[in-house]
Amino acid sequence: MTTLLVLFRRPEGGIEAVEAFEQAYAESHLPLIADTPGLRSLRVRRVSEALGGASDLVIVAEMGFDDRAALDAALASDPMRAAGRNLRTIAPGLATMLVLEDAPGLVPGGWR
């Protein structure tokens, strides 16, 4: 499993700006993501609190693919390219996109 993890920073403009971003994200961005070929899972979560310090992150989105080749094919697809252009409109400079790979050697037995 290869995961694309997207961390969204808080837009300037207070709670109204966050709500406007969330609405644009749900209405214009996620439908493109949902059409991405090879997408195996999609999970969007809100940051409700940062423990032991502050954080400027507000939304965390996680997209799962079979492997890195499937992610690369998805990134080259029309829906994902449109999603990338959309992101530059609705959240310019606010997204960090990380490719994650499982690290089985790091996890105690019994946990995935």
Add this chain to the structure above:
Amino acid sequence: MTTLLVLFRRPEGGIEAVEAFEQAYAESHLPLIADTPGLRSLRVRRVSEALGGASDLVIVAEMGFDDRAALDAALASDPMRAAGRNLRTIAPGLATMLVLEDAPGLVPGGWR
């Protein structure tokens, strides 16, 4: 489901420092996490690439709990308190801890 997401920044000292952190994390930290009461899932992944920009993040750990009350109970438990002290030794100032809550209204139908 309430998730504790921990983002680890790269320690100074190059690849040797990252490997030393990973070893300490696997040997001294994760066994404490695995003993945490109420823990429903534990997933540790490496950041293999940052797309469209740089990132100083190297490891992403995700701990799942039934709800916020279960997370709070876990945070107050002996294993988690020991894990917090351990973290200040093996990764001082390098961890961002976020509480995530599902945002069902943000996800297109058919995806969790």
